[in-house]
Amino acid sequence: MLKTLKTYIGEYKKIAISAPVFIVGEVILEMIIPLLMAAIIDDGLGAGNMSYVVKVGLIMLAASFASLFCGAMAAKQASIASTGFAKNLREAMYGRIQEFSFSNIDRFSTAGLVTRLTTDVTNVQNAFQMIMRMFTRAPITLITAMTMSFLINARLALVFLGALVFLGCVIFFLMGKVGPYFREMFEKYDGLNASVQENLTGIRVVKAYVREEHETEKFKKASYALYLCAVRAEKVMVSMMPIMQFTVYTCIILLSWLGAKTIVVGGMTTGNLMSMFSYTMNILMSLMMIAMVTVMISMAKSSAERICGVLEEKSDLTSKSKFTAEKEVKDGSIAFEDVCFSYHGDKENLHLSHVNLKIQSGETIGILGGTGSAKSTLVQLIPRLYDVTSGSVKVGGVDVREYDLEALRNEVSMVLQKNVLFSGTIKENLRWGDKNASDEELEHVCRLACAHEFIEKFPKQYDTYIEQGGTNVSGGQKQRLCIARALLKKPKILILDDSTSAVDTHTDAMIRKAFREEIPDTTKLIIAQRVSSVQDADKIIVLNDGQIDGIGTHEELLANNAIYREVYESQQKGGDMDEQQ
Structure with missing residues (x-):
């Protein structure tokens, strides 16, 4: 997963590296300040040497401004790198989706893809920015402050070591529990987005059937499911802050008590104790930062897995190598040779079964059949929107799998x-x-x-x-x-998938007449529900349950095909009744 994601840092790699470099500078300068402060207390104020106080004070002020500059630059560089990383991820996912076949798209819900492009990328972006800043800053600060504390007084520094082990165990335990909740939460986001998308897409139907209340209730259920999942995650995470505060206060109390005793016996100076308190806060703040980043990384891990699911998805349809692929479709002839097809690749549950069909270039072919007879499935194999399960589909005498996909689809409208x-x-x-x-x-x-x-x-x-x-x-x-x-x-093949159902019969006839006169060399496949839309076709194909039930002209099918005759007669009766009314 990390190997997949890091490739999309791309042109922002140098900026991403510079942010931690500035962080290191900021931390080093911050760690110097407590030592300077101790020097002011012990060697300046304690000795009554005000010129020493001013000199060291100016150095401390310069170190503070330098630390501030490094922090600002780190924030700027991290923001640019994380935003660019998110941009590259979204572009890569969107580009990959464009390459997907219909079967690939069927594996992801539309709402799920939208969530991945928005919420999931934002989570990964925030985690990446936190890693560059806090997750770099916190360990360096922790190690530096611990080192300085041990140099000042190793016995007192053991307090921090105990706190570090305790909090590490707590964080590890909580992350193990909260991870599954975050994964479930993003699935709930998909459901919420699906509810919104479906409602907005079909808003006219919703209003026509006065179903606003039903849709509102459906959205509330999706929203409440997300709420419950988020609450479960928060219940686990809410215990982290009190535990960390308890640890901080315990460390401060122990340090105050043990430090006071050490000063009394002359084991350390007041300035050193003040430095220890500064390092205490640095150490404990670092631990809190690590805890926060760990939570965000846990959330981002679930998002990253979903993003990589899209980026690593391989399209079922791959174009031949540009050196071997056919780049020109010779003509609009079509041949189906023992074609079987299943949307799920299941040879036992076929949507098209052993279809054999030859269509000459320039012919007009009508396709009729009942609902679910696989009319649309048949024509979608021609531009290779799906690949056959077995057999072959040929266009211009060449198997469609041998063509460059772009070249094939440019010749099929x-x-x-x-x-x-x-x-x-x-x-x-x-x-x-x-x-x-x-x-x-x-x-x-x-x-x-x-x-x-x-x-x-x-x-x-x-x-x-x-x-x-x-x-x-x-x-x-x-x-x-x-x-x-x-x-x-200007295609060599034109496919109309029930595309004149919403126009009147006169307009339908005018369109077909224009096809005959203006594009006689284009192969035309017309799927229709009305017999009148296809009766003057060169051939009419009757499909039934994924198989060819009959092929012929209008007159031949009336004489020989029961399904076609039944459809024709039912439409004729309907037309006669309309005329009588």
């Missing part, structure tokens, strides 16, 4: 079942298909997708701002914009 638009103008959304597209090209693809007409009605037309998720346009408008965006890629 896919309009998913769930249409997604991003915050930005219509132009910016469309240029996801081609970032260098001209305004004329944007208008052309929008005309093909029957989107130009409604865009012109907006006051700002193509500069109209689309809210996050496309909430300020209708479902049909969103679908047409997504189709236009896909067309702008």
